[in-house]
Amino acid sequence: MNHGHHRGVSIQVRNLQKSYHGQAILKGLTFEVQRGEIFAIMGPSGSGKTVLLKHLIGLETPDAGEILVEGESVQAPGVMDRYRMAMVFQSGALLSSLSVGENVGLYLSEHRLKPPAEIARIVSAALELVGLNGAEDKMPAELSGGMRKRVSIARALVIEPQLLFYDEPTSELDPLMAVTVGEEILRLNRRLQVTSIIVTHDRDLALGIAHRIALIHQGEIVSVSSPDEIRANPHPLLRRFLTADFRFDTETTHL
Amino acid sequence: MFQNIGELLLLLWRTLQALPAAKRQMRKTFEQCFEIGNASLLMACVLALFIGGVLALQTGPVLAQRGLTGFIGQIVGLSLCKELAPVMMAVLIAGRIGSAMAAEIGSMTVYQEIDALRTMNINPVHYLVLPRLLAITASLPILVVFAMLVGWLGGALVSVYNYQIAISFEAYFTSLREGVDSLDVLNGLIKSAVFAVVIGLVACHQGLQTIGGPRGIGRSVTKAVVNSIVLILILDYFLTRALIQLDR
Numbered sequence: 203m204n205h206g207h208h209r210g211v212s213i214q215v216r217n218l219q220k221s222y223h224g225q226a227i228l229k230g231l232t233f234e235v236q237r238g239e240i241f242a243i244m245g246p247s248g249s250g251k252t253v254l255l256k257h258l259i260g261l262e263t264p265d266a267g268e269i270l271v272e273g274e275s276v277q278a279p280g281v282m283d284r285y286r287m288a289m290v291f292q293s294g295a296l297l298s299s300l301s302v303g304e305n306v307g308l309y310l311s312e313h314r315l316k317p318p319a320e321i322a323r324i325v326s327a328a329l330e331l332v333g334l335n336g337a338e339d340k341m342p343a344e345l346s347g348g349m350r351k352r353v354s355i356a357r358a359l360v361i362e363p364q365l366l367f368y369d370e371p372t373s374e375l376d377p378l379m380a381v382t383v384g385e386e387i388l389r390l391n392r393r394l395q396v397t398s399i400i401v402t403h404d405r406d407l408a409l410g411i412a413h414r415i416a417l418i419h420q421g422e423i424v425s426v427s428s429p430d431e432i433r434a435n436p437h438p439l440l441r442r443f444l445t446a447d448f449r450f451d452t453e454t455t456h457l
Numbered sequence: 458m459f460q461n462i463g464e465l466l467l468l469l470w471r472t473l474q475a476l477p478a479a480k481r482q483m484r485k486t487f488e489q490c491f492e493i494g495n496a497s498l499l500m501a502c503v504l505a506l507f508i509g510g511v512l513a514l515q516t517g518p519v520l521a522q523r524g525l526t527g528f529i530g531q532i533v534g535l536s537l538c539k540e541l542a543p544v545m546m547a548v549l550i551a552g553r554i555g556s557a558m559a560a561e562i563g564s565m566t567v568y569q570e571i572d573a574l575r576t577m578n579i580n581p582v583h584y585l586v587l588p589r590l591l592a593i594t595a596s597l598p599i600l601v602v603f604a605m606l607v608g609w610l611g612g613a614l615v616s617v618y619n620y621q622i623a624i625s626f627e628a629y630f631t632s633l634r635e636g637v638d639s640l641d642v643l644n645g646l647i648k649s650a651v652f653a654v655v656i657g658l659v660a661c662h663q664g665l666q667t668i669g670g671p672r673g674i675g676r677s678v679t680k681a682v683v684n685s686i687v688l689i690l691i692l693d694y695f696l697t698r699a700l701i702q703l704d705r
Contacts, residue, residue: 256572259576260575261572261575261576282578283578287576287578288576288577289572289573289576291569291572291573293568293569295568295569295570295572295573296570296573297565297570297573297574298564298565298568298570299561308577308579309577309578309579312577312579312584313578313579314481361577367576
Protein backbone atom coordinates (compact mmCIF):
# COMPACT_ATOMS: atom_id res chain seq x y z
CA MET A 203 0.00 0.00 0.00
CA ASN A 204 1.11 3.46 -0.81
CA HIS A 205 0.70 5.34 2.43
CA GLY A 206 2.75 8.44 2.63
CA HIS A 207 1.99 9.17 -1.00
CA HIS A 208 -1.07 11.35 -1.16
CA ARG A 209 -0.73 13.22 -4.43
CA GLY A 210 -3.46 12.66 -6.97
CA VAL A 211 -2.97 10.53 -10.04
CA SER A 212 -3.79 11.19 -13.67
CA ILE A 213 -6.21 9.08 -15.68
CA GLN A 214 -6.43 8.67 -19.43
CA VAL A 215 -9.40 7.15 -21.23
CA ARG A 216 -8.88 6.12 -24.85
CA ASN A 217 -11.63 5.03 -27.20
CA LEU A 218 -13.63 3.34 -24.41
CA GLN A 219 -16.43 1.14 -25.76
CA LYS A 220 -18.96 -1.04 -23.99
CA SER A 221 -22.14 -2.79 -25.11
CA TYR A 222 -24.66 -4.78 -23.12
CA HIS A 223 -26.79 -7.31 -25.02
CA GLY A 224 -25.86 -5.71 -28.34
CA GLN A 225 -26.76 -2.21 -27.22
CA ALA A 226 -23.84 0.22 -27.27
CA ILE A 227 -23.68 2.13 -23.95
CA LEU A 228 -20.25 3.78 -24.32
CA LYS A 229 -19.31 4.68 -27.90
CA GLY A 230 -15.59 5.35 -27.98
CA LEU A 231 -15.01 7.85 -25.17
CA THR A 232 -11.64 9.62 -25.05
CA PHE A 233 -10.62 12.12 -22.39
CA GLU A 234 -7.96 12.79 -19.81
CA VAL A 235 -8.15 13.83 -16.18
CA GLN A 236 -5.12 15.65 -14.76
CA ARG A 237 -3.50 15.01 -11.39
CA GLY A 238 -5.38 16.82 -8.66
CA GLU A 239 -8.24 17.86 -10.92
CA ILE A 240 -11.92 17.88 -10.00
CA PHE A 241 -13.60 16.46 -13.09
CA ALA A 242 -17.37 16.32 -13.28
CA ILE A 243 -19.26 14.03 -15.62
CA MET A 244 -22.79 15.21 -16.34
CA GLY A 245 -25.50 13.97 -18.60
CA PRO A 246 -29.11 12.83 -18.73
CA SER A 247 -30.18 9.59 -17.00
CA GLY A 248 -29.23 6.53 -19.03
CA SER A 249 -26.43 8.33 -20.87
CA GLY A 250 -23.81 5.87 -19.56
CA LYS A 251 -22.31 7.93 -16.70
CA THR A 252 -22.39 5.21 -14.03
CA VAL A 253 -21.16 2.56 -16.50
CA LEU A 254 -18.24 4.87 -17.32
CA LEU A 255 -17.49 5.29 -13.61
CA LYS A 256 -17.49 1.52 -13.07
CA HIS A 257 -14.97 1.16 -15.90
CA LEU A 258 -12.76 3.90 -14.48
CA ILE A 259 -12.42 2.11 -11.14
CA GLY A 260 -11.91 -1.30 -12.74
CA LEU A 261 -15.25 -2.90 -11.80
CA GLU A 262 -16.11 -3.49 -15.47
CA THR A 263 -13.95 -4.61 -18.37
CA PRO A 264 -14.28 -2.57 -21.57
CA ASP A 265 -15.10 -4.22 -24.92
CA ALA A 266 -12.49 -2.00 -26.56
CA GLY A 267 -10.24 0.89 -25.62
CA GLU A 268 -8.24 1.39 -22.46
CA ILE A 269 -8.14 3.25 -19.17
CA LEU A 270 -4.73 4.21 -17.88
CA VAL A 271 -3.91 5.31 -14.34
CA GLU A 272 -0.53 7.07 -14.45
CA GLY A 273 0.09 5.22 -17.72
CA GLU A 274 -0.82 1.75 -16.35
CA SER A 275 -3.98 -0.08 -17.32
CA VAL A 276 -6.53 -0.02 -14.49
CA GLN A 277 -7.08 -3.75 -15.17
CA ALA A 278 -3.37 -4.59 -14.71
CA PRO A 279 -2.56 -6.64 -11.60
CA GLY A 280 -1.30 -4.61 -8.67
CA VAL A 281 -2.63 -1.23 -9.85
CA MET A 282 -5.13 -1.16 -6.97
CA ASP A 283 -2.23 -1.86 -4.57
CA ARG A 284 -0.06 0.90 -5.99
CA TYR A 285 -2.70 3.64 -6.14
CA ARG A 286 -5.29 4.28 -3.49
CA MET A 287 -8.71 4.64 -5.02
CA ALA A 288 -12.10 5.02 -3.40
CA MET A 289 -15.64 5.38 -4.59
CA VAL A 290 -18.67 6.98 -3.00
CA PHE A 291 -21.60 4.94 -4.31
CA GLN A 292 -24.93 6.51 -5.09
CA SER A 293 -26.73 4.12 -2.73
CA GLY A 294 -23.94 4.24 -0.15
CA ALA A 295 -23.22 0.50 -0.66
CA LEU A 296 -22.51 0.05 3.06
CA LEU A 297 -22.06 -3.53 4.22
CA SER A 298 -25.38 -4.19 5.93
CA SER A 299 -23.94 -6.76 8.34
CA LEU A 300 -21.42 -4.29 9.78
CA SER A 301 -22.01 -1.28 12.02
CA VAL A 302 -21.37 2.24 10.73
CA GLY A 303 -18.03 2.36 12.56
CA GLU A 304 -16.93 -1.00 11.17
CA ASN A 305 -17.95 0.11 7.67
CA VAL A 306 -15.97 3.33 7.86
CA GLY A 307 -12.90 1.58 9.31
CA LEU A 308 -13.15 -1.50 7.05
CA TYR A 309 -10.32 -0.54 4.71
CA LEU A 310 -7.92 0.14 7.58
CA SER A 311 -8.90 -2.97 9.58
CA GLU A 312 -8.94 -5.41 6.63
CA HIS A 313 -5.55 -4.23 5.37
CA ARG A 314 -4.25 -4.01 8.97
CA LEU A 315 -2.95 -0.51 8.42
CA LYS A 316 -3.55 0.82 11.95
CA PRO A 317 -4.11 -0.57 15.44
CA PRO A 318 -7.80 -0.79 16.55
CA ALA A 319 -7.62 2.24 18.89
CA GLU A 320 -6.16 4.40 16.12
CA ILE A 321 -8.83 3.15 13.68
CA ALA A 322 -11.55 4.06 16.18
CA ARG A 323 -10.12 7.59 16.45
CA ILE A 324 -9.88 8.03 12.66
CA VAL A 325 -13.43 6.67 12.18
CA SER A 326 -14.80 9.01 14.80
CA ALA A 327 -13.06 12.01 13.15
CA ALA A 328 -14.34 11.02 9.67
CA LEU A 329 -17.90 10.67 10.94
CA GLU A 330 -17.67 14.04 12.68
CA LEU A 331 -16.60 15.58 9.40
CA VAL A 332 -19.80 14.42 7.68
CA GLY A 333 -21.97 15.44 10.64
CA LEU A 334 -22.60 11.99 12.06
CA ASN A 335 -20.86 12.20 15.44
CA GLY A 336 -21.40 9.17 17.65
CA ALA A 337 -23.09 7.07 14.94
CA GLU A 338 -20.40 4.34 15.11
CA ASP A 339 -22.61 1.69 16.69
CA LYS A 340 -25.67 2.22 14.49
CA MET A 341 -26.43 -0.33 11.77
CA PRO A 342 -26.87 0.86 8.15
CA ALA A 343 -30.54 -0.25 8.20
CA GLU A 344 -31.22 2.34 10.92
CA LEU A 345 -30.00 5.22 8.73
CA SER A 346 -31.80 7.36 6.15
CA GLY A 347 -30.61 7.41 2.52
CA GLY A 348 -28.77 10.69 3.05
CA MET A 349 -27.07 9.44 6.21
CA ARG A 350 -25.92 6.30 4.41
CA LYS A 351 -24.45 8.49 1.68
CA ARG A 352 -22.56 10.52 4.29
CA VAL A 353 -21.21 7.35 5.90
CA SER A 354 -20.07 6.25 2.44
CA ILE A 355 -18.23 9.57 2.05
CA ALA A 356 -16.62 9.09 5.48
CA ARG A 357 -15.55 5.59 4.41
CA ALA A 358 -13.88 7.03 1.31
CA LEU A 359 -12.17 9.81 3.31
CA VAL A 360 -10.59 7.27 5.67
CA ILE A 361 -8.81 5.64 2.70
CA GLU A 362 -7.08 8.98 1.95
CA PRO A 363 -7.30 8.15 -1.75
CA GLN A 364 -5.26 9.47 -4.65
CA LEU A 365 -8.20 8.98 -6.97
CA LEU A 366 -11.71 9.48 -5.66
CA PHE A 367 -14.89 8.68 -7.56
CA TYR A 368 -18.27 10.05 -6.53
CA ASP A 369 -21.48 8.64 -7.99
CA GLU A 370 -24.15 11.29 -7.41
CA PRO A 371 -22.63 12.54 -4.12
CA THR A 372 -25.38 15.08 -3.41
CA SER A 373 -28.49 13.10 -4.35
CA GLU A 374 -30.73 12.40 -1.33
CA LEU A 375 -29.00 15.18 0.64
CA ASP A 376 -30.67 18.36 1.83
CA PRO A 377 -29.27 21.58 0.24
CA LEU A 378 -27.17 22.45 3.30
CA MET A 379 -25.59 19.00 3.49
CA ALA A 380 -25.06 19.04 -0.29
CA VAL A 381 -23.05 22.25 0.11
CA THR A 382 -21.08 20.69 3.00
CA VAL A 383 -20.28 17.66 0.82
CA GLY A 384 -19.24 19.95 -2.04
CA GLU A 385 -16.96 21.86 0.34
CA GLU A 386 -15.51 18.60 1.60
CA ILE A 387 -14.75 17.42 -1.97
CA LEU A 388 -13.01 20.74 -2.59
CA ARG A 389 -11.14 20.70 0.74
CA LEU A 390 -9.92 17.13 0.17
CA ASN A 391 -8.81 18.09 -3.30
CA ARG A 392 -6.81 21.03 -1.96
CA ARG A 393 -5.37 19.25 1.09
CA LEU A 394 -4.27 16.02 -0.60
CA GLN A 395 -4.34 17.08 -4.25
CA VAL A 396 -6.61 14.07 -4.75
CA THR A 397 -7.97 13.61 -8.25
CA SER A 398 -11.77 13.62 -8.01
CA ILE A 399 -14.17 12.36 -10.63
CA ILE A 400 -17.77 13.23 -9.92
CA VAL A 401 -20.77 11.82 -11.75
CA THR A 402 -23.65 14.11 -10.98
CA HIS A 403 -26.93 15.63 -12.05
CA ASP A 404 -26.35 18.49 -9.66
CA ARG A 405 -25.59 21.49 -11.92
CA ASP A 406 -24.75 23.74 -8.96
CA LEU A 407 -22.23 21.24 -7.61
CA ALA A 408 -20.55 20.67 -10.99
CA LEU A 409 -20.42 24.37 -11.94
CA GLY A 410 -19.41 25.32 -8.39
CA ILE A 411 -16.47 23.05 -7.71
CA ALA A 412 -15.35 21.25 -10.90
CA HIS A 413 -12.27 22.38 -12.80
CA ARG A 414 -13.67 20.78 -15.96
CA ILE A 415 -17.02 19.26 -16.85
CA ALA A 416 -17.68 16.52 -19.42
CA LEU A 417 -21.18 16.27 -20.81
CA ILE A 418 -22.18 12.80 -21.98
CA HIS A 419 -25.17 12.10 -24.17
CA GLN A 420 -26.13 8.65 -25.49
CA GLY A 421 -22.70 7.20 -24.75
CA GLU A 422 -20.73 9.97 -26.43
CA ILE A 423 -18.95 13.02 -25.08
CA VAL A 424 -20.63 16.24 -26.21
CA SER A 425 -18.10 18.59 -24.63
CA VAL A 426 -15.28 18.75 -22.09
CA SER A 427 -14.74 22.28 -20.84
CA SER A 428 -14.42 24.54 -17.81
CA PRO A 429 -17.56 25.79 -16.03
CA ASP A 430 -17.16 29.25 -17.61
CA GLU A 431 -16.83 27.76 -21.10
CA ILE A 432 -19.85 25.56 -20.47
CA ARG A 433 -21.94 28.55 -19.41
CA ALA A 434 -20.98 30.31 -22.65
CA ASN A 435 -21.37 27.28 -24.90
CA PRO A 436 -24.35 27.62 -27.28
CA HIS A 437 -24.74 23.82 -27.86
CA PRO A 438 -28.52 23.18 -27.65
CA LEU A 439 -28.21 20.09 -25.44
CA LEU A 440 -25.94 21.97 -23.03
CA ARG A 441 -28.34 24.90 -22.92
CA ARG A 442 -31.28 22.60 -22.24
CA PHE A 443 -29.37 20.74 -19.55
CA LEU A 444 -28.20 23.90 -17.81
CA THR A 445 -31.41 25.91 -17.98
CA ALA A 446 -34.18 23.35 -17.30
CA ASP A 447 -36.11 24.28 -14.16
CA PHE A 448 -39.45 23.89 -12.37
CA ARG A 449 -40.88 27.29 -13.28
CA PHE A 450 -43.91 26.27 -15.32
CA ASP A 451 -46.32 28.74 -16.84
CA THR A 452 -49.65 29.24 -15.03
CA GLU A 453 -51.67 27.31 -17.62
CA THR A 454 -49.62 24.17 -17.07
CA THR A 455 -49.85 24.37 -13.27
CA HIS A 456 -53.62 24.72 -13.38
CA LEU A 457 -54.25 21.67 -15.51
CA MET B 458 -23.81 -26.35 -17.20
CA PHE B 459 -20.15 -26.84 -18.23
CA GLN B 460 -19.59 -23.11 -17.85
CA ASN B 461 -21.00 -23.29 -14.31
CA ILE B 462 -18.75 -26.21 -13.43
CA GLY B 463 -15.74 -24.38 -14.86
CA GLU B 464 -16.59 -21.28 -12.83
CA LEU B 465 -17.05 -23.40 -9.71
CA LEU B 466 -13.62 -24.98 -10.17
CA LEU B 467 -12.12 -21.53 -10.72
CA LEU B 468 -13.75 -20.27 -7.52
CA LEU B 469 -12.42 -23.34 -5.68
CA TRP B 470 -8.93 -22.66 -7.01
CA ARG B 471 -9.11 -18.99 -5.95
CA THR B 472 -10.35 -20.02 -2.51
CA LEU B 473 -7.49 -22.51 -2.15
CA GLN B 474 -5.08 -19.76 -3.14
CA ALA B 475 -6.61 -17.61 -0.40
CA LEU B 476 -5.96 -20.29 2.26
CA PRO B 477 -2.80 -18.63 3.60
CA ALA B 478 -5.05 -15.70 4.60
CA ALA B 479 -7.34 -18.05 6.55
CA LYS B 480 -5.88 -17.06 9.93
CA ARG B 481 -6.99 -13.47 9.38
CA GLN B 482 -10.54 -14.64 8.70
CA MET B 483 -10.77 -16.81 11.84
CA ARG B 484 -13.29 -14.60 13.62
CA LYS B 485 -15.64 -14.62 10.64
CA THR B 486 -15.12 -18.38 10.22
CA PHE B 487 -16.13 -19.04 13.85
CA GLU B 488 -19.16 -16.77 13.48
CA GLN B 489 -20.24 -18.77 10.44
CA CYS B 490 -19.64 -22.08 12.27
CA PHE B 491 -21.79 -20.88 15.14
CA GLU B 492 -24.51 -19.81 12.72
CA ILE B 493 -24.47 -23.17 10.91
CA GLY B 494 -24.47 -25.21 14.15
CA ASN B 495 -27.04 -23.02 15.85
CA ALA B 496 -29.38 -23.11 12.87
CA SER B 497 -29.07 -26.80 12.07
CA LEU B 498 -28.12 -28.98 15.04
CA LEU B 499 -31.62 -29.51 16.43
CA MET B 500 -33.11 -30.04 12.98
CA ALA B 501 -30.31 -32.47 12.06
CA CYS B 502 -30.89 -34.50 15.23
CA VAL B 503 -34.66 -34.71 14.73
CA LEU B 504 -34.17 -35.74 11.10
CA ALA B 505 -31.55 -38.37 12.02
CA LEU B 506 -33.70 -39.80 14.83
CA PHE B 507 -36.55 -40.47 12.43
CA ILE B 508 -34.28 -41.73 9.60
CA GLY B 509 -32.77 -44.28 12.02
CA GLY B 510 -36.24 -45.20 13.22
CA VAL B 511 -37.64 -45.69 9.71
CA LEU B 512 -34.64 -47.76 8.70
CA ALA B 513 -35.19 -50.12 11.64
CA LEU B 514 -38.94 -50.18 10.95
CA GLN B 515 -38.46 -51.11 7.28
CA THR B 516 -35.79 -53.75 7.76
CA GLY B 517 -36.49 -55.06 11.27
CA PRO B 518 -39.75 -57.00 10.74
CA VAL B 519 -38.41 -58.66 7.54
CA LEU B 520 -35.21 -59.69 9.30
CA ALA B 521 -37.17 -60.85 12.37
CA GLN B 522 -39.38 -63.11 10.21
CA ARG B 523 -36.22 -64.80 8.93
CA GLY B 524 -34.60 -65.00 12.38
CA LEU B 525 -31.94 -62.44 11.45
CA THR B 526 -32.59 -59.83 14.16
CA GLY B 527 -28.91 -59.97 15.02
CA PHE B 528 -28.19 -57.96 11.87
CA ILE B 529 -30.52 -54.99 12.52
CA GLY B 530 -27.85 -52.99 14.36
CA GLN B 531 -25.35 -53.58 11.57
CA ILE B 532 -27.76 -52.60 8.81
CA VAL B 533 -28.96 -49.44 10.54
CA GLY B 534 -25.44 -48.55 11.67
CA LEU B 535 -23.77 -49.01 8.29
CA SER B 536 -26.56 -47.42 6.25
CA LEU B 537 -26.52 -44.38 8.46
CA CYS B 538 -22.81 -43.75 8.71
CA LYS B 539 -21.86 -44.55 5.12
CA GLU B 540 -24.84 -43.19 3.25
CA LEU B 541 -27.86 -41.69 4.91
CA ALA B 542 -26.27 -39.40 7.50
CA PRO B 543 -23.84 -37.70 5.08
CA VAL B 544 -26.32 -37.43 2.20
CA MET B 545 -29.38 -36.40 4.21
CA MET B 546 -27.42 -33.90 6.29
CA ALA B 547 -25.88 -32.46 3.10
CA VAL B 548 -29.36 -32.05 1.58
CA LEU B 549 -30.60 -30.45 4.81
CA ILE B 550 -27.64 -28.06 4.96
CA ALA B 551 -27.94 -27.22 1.25
CA GLY B 552 -31.53 -26.14 1.94
CA ARG B 553 -30.89 -24.45 5.27
CA ILE B 554 -27.39 -22.92 4.99
CA GLY B 555 -26.64 -22.97 1.23
CA SER B 556 -29.78 -20.97 0.56
CA ALA B 557 -28.94 -18.45 3.30
CA MET B 558 -25.39 -18.01 1.95
CA ALA B 559 -26.61 -17.51 -1.63
CA ALA B 560 -29.24 -15.00 -0.45
CA GLU B 561 -26.77 -13.03 1.68
CA ILE B 562 -24.03 -12.82 -0.96
CA GLY B 563 -26.64 -12.32 -3.70
CA SER B 564 -28.09 -9.35 -1.89
CA MET B 565 -24.57 -7.96 -1.31
CA THR B 566 -23.96 -8.26 -5.06
CA VAL B 567 -27.24 -6.60 -6.03
CA TYR B 568 -26.82 -3.74 -3.54
CA GLN B 569 -23.22 -3.05 -4.72
CA GLU B 570 -21.62 -4.16 -1.44
CA ILE B 571 -19.30 -6.49 -3.38
CA ASP B 572 -18.37 -3.59 -5.70
CA ALA B 573 -17.62 -1.50 -2.61
CA LEU B 574 -15.30 -4.25 -1.31
CA ARG B 575 -13.50 -4.39 -4.65
CA THR B 576 -13.00 -0.62 -4.75
CA MET B 577 -11.41 -0.90 -1.28
CA ASN B 578 -9.06 -3.54 -2.72
CA ILE B 579 -10.67 -6.18 -0.48
CA ASN B 580 -10.93 -9.48 -2.33
CA PRO B 581 -14.48 -10.88 -1.97
CA VAL B 582 -13.06 -14.43 -2.14
CA HIS B 583 -10.88 -13.75 0.91
CA TYR B 584 -13.52 -11.76 2.74
CA LEU B 585 -16.71 -13.71 1.98
CA VAL B 586 -16.06 -17.07 0.31
CA LEU B 587 -13.10 -18.37 2.34
CA PRO B 588 -14.65 -18.07 5.83
CA ARG B 589 -17.93 -19.59 4.64
CA LEU B 590 -16.24 -22.50 2.91
CA LEU B 591 -14.00 -23.22 5.89
CA ALA B 592 -16.92 -22.99 8.30
CA ILE B 593 -19.21 -25.32 6.36
CA THR B 594 -16.39 -27.83 5.73
CA ALA B 595 -15.68 -27.97 9.46
CA SER B 596 -19.32 -27.93 10.58
CA LEU B 597 -20.99 -30.46 8.28
CA PRO B 598 -18.83 -33.46 9.36
CA ILE B 599 -19.54 -32.55 13.02
CA LEU B 600 -23.27 -32.44 12.29
CA VAL B 601 -22.94 -35.81 10.54
CA VAL B 602 -21.33 -37.32 13.66
CA PHE B 603 -24.30 -36.10 15.71
CA ALA B 604 -26.66 -37.45 13.05
CA MET B 605 -25.01 -40.86 13.13
CA LEU B 606 -25.26 -41.11 16.92
CA VAL B 607 -28.85 -39.90 17.09
CA GLY B 608 -29.82 -42.05 14.07
CA TRP B 609 -28.39 -45.14 15.73
CA LEU B 610 -30.40 -44.27 18.80
CA GLY B 611 -33.57 -43.87 16.70
CA GLY B 612 -32.95 -47.31 15.20
CA ALA B 613 -32.42 -48.73 18.67
CA LEU B 614 -35.66 -47.28 20.05
CA VAL B 615 -37.71 -48.78 17.20
CA SER B 616 -35.89 -52.12 17.39
CA VAL B 617 -36.59 -52.39 21.11
CA TYR B 618 -40.13 -51.03 21.32
CA ASN B 619 -41.63 -52.30 18.04
CA TYR B 620 -43.45 -55.53 18.86
CA GLN B 621 -42.51 -57.13 15.51
CA ILE B 622 -38.79 -56.69 16.22
CA ALA B 623 -38.53 -56.46 20.04
CA ILE B 624 -34.82 -57.04 20.60
CA SER B 625 -32.87 -55.68 23.58
CA PHE B 626 -30.75 -52.51 23.49
CA GLU B 627 -27.75 -54.68 24.24
CA ALA B 628 -28.40 -57.00 21.27
CA TYR B 629 -28.90 -54.00 18.94
CA PHE B 630 -25.70 -52.21 19.98
CA THR B 631 -23.65 -55.44 20.01
CA SER B 632 -24.71 -56.03 16.40
CA LEU B 633 -23.91 -52.39 15.55
CA ARG B 634 -20.42 -52.65 17.13
CA GLU B 635 -19.73 -55.83 15.19
CA GLY B 636 -20.74 -54.32 11.86
CA VAL B 637 -19.48 -50.74 12.08
CA ASP B 638 -15.86 -49.76 12.58
CA SER B 639 -14.03 -46.46 12.55
CA LEU B 640 -13.26 -46.72 8.82
CA ASP B 641 -16.99 -46.77 8.07
CA VAL B 642 -17.43 -43.61 10.11
CA LEU B 643 -14.44 -42.06 8.33
CA ASN B 644 -16.07 -42.99 5.02
CA GLY B 645 -19.13 -40.92 5.94
CA LEU B 646 -17.04 -38.03 7.19
CA ILE B 647 -14.99 -37.84 3.98
CA LYS B 648 -18.22 -37.78 1.97
CA SER B 649 -19.68 -35.05 4.16
CA ALA B 650 -16.54 -32.89 3.85
CA VAL B 651 -16.73 -33.12 0.04
CA PHE B 652 -20.45 -32.32 0.08
CA ALA B 653 -19.76 -29.34 2.35
CA VAL B 654 -17.27 -27.90 -0.16
CA VAL B 655 -19.84 -28.40 -2.94
CA ILE B 656 -22.61 -26.64 -0.98
CA GLY B 657 -20.38 -23.73 0.03
CA LEU B 658 -18.95 -23.26 -3.45
CA VAL B 659 -22.27 -23.48 -5.27
CA ALA B 660 -23.93 -21.08 -2.82
CA CYS B 661 -21.13 -18.50 -2.96
CA HIS B 662 -20.85 -18.80 -6.76
CA GLN B 663 -24.57 -18.28 -7.27
CA GLY B 664 -24.53 -15.38 -4.83
CA LEU B 665 -21.68 -13.66 -6.66
CA GLN B 666 -23.37 -14.26 -10.03
CA THR B 667 -26.65 -12.64 -8.97
CA ILE B 668 -28.02 -10.01 -11.32
CA GLY B 669 -31.18 -7.94 -11.10
CA GLY B 670 -33.10 -7.09 -7.96
CA PRO B 671 -34.93 -9.21 -5.40
CA ARG B 672 -36.13 -11.56 -8.15
CA GLY B 673 -32.51 -12.21 -9.09
CA ILE B 674 -31.72 -13.06 -5.48
CA GLY B 675 -34.62 -15.53 -5.41
CA ARG B 676 -33.38 -17.14 -8.62
CA SER B 677 -29.87 -17.49 -7.19
CA VAL B 678 -31.17 -19.11 -4.01
CA THR B 679 -33.25 -21.65 -5.94
CA LYS B 680 -30.35 -22.46 -8.27
CA ALA B 681 -27.94 -22.78 -5.33
CA VAL B 682 -30.15 -25.33 -3.56
CA VAL B 683 -31.14 -27.34 -6.65
CA ASN B 684 -27.61 -27.41 -8.13
CA SER B 685 -26.10 -28.41 -4.76
CA ILE B 686 -28.51 -31.30 -4.30
CA VAL B 687 -28.01 -32.56 -7.86
CA LEU B 688 -24.22 -32.37 -7.50
CA ILE B 689 -24.34 -34.07 -4.08
CA LEU B 690 -26.34 -37.02 -5.42
CA ILE B 691 -24.13 -37.44 -8.51
CA LEU B 692 -20.92 -37.09 -6.51
CA ASP B 693 -22.28 -39.54 -3.91
CA TYR B 694 -22.17 -42.36 -6.46
CA PHE B 695 -18.59 -41.64 -7.53
CA LEU B 696 -17.41 -41.10 -3.97
CA THR B 697 -19.00 -44.39 -2.92
CA ARG B 698 -17.18 -46.13 -5.78
CA ALA B 699 -13.89 -44.53 -4.73
CA LEU B 700 -14.35 -45.13 -1.01
CA ILE B 701 -15.14 -48.82 -1.47
CA GLN B 702 -11.34 -49.12 -1.61
CA LEU B 703 -11.31 -48.17 2.10
CA ASP B 704 -13.25 -51.30 2.95
CA ARG B 705 -10.78 -53.63 1.28
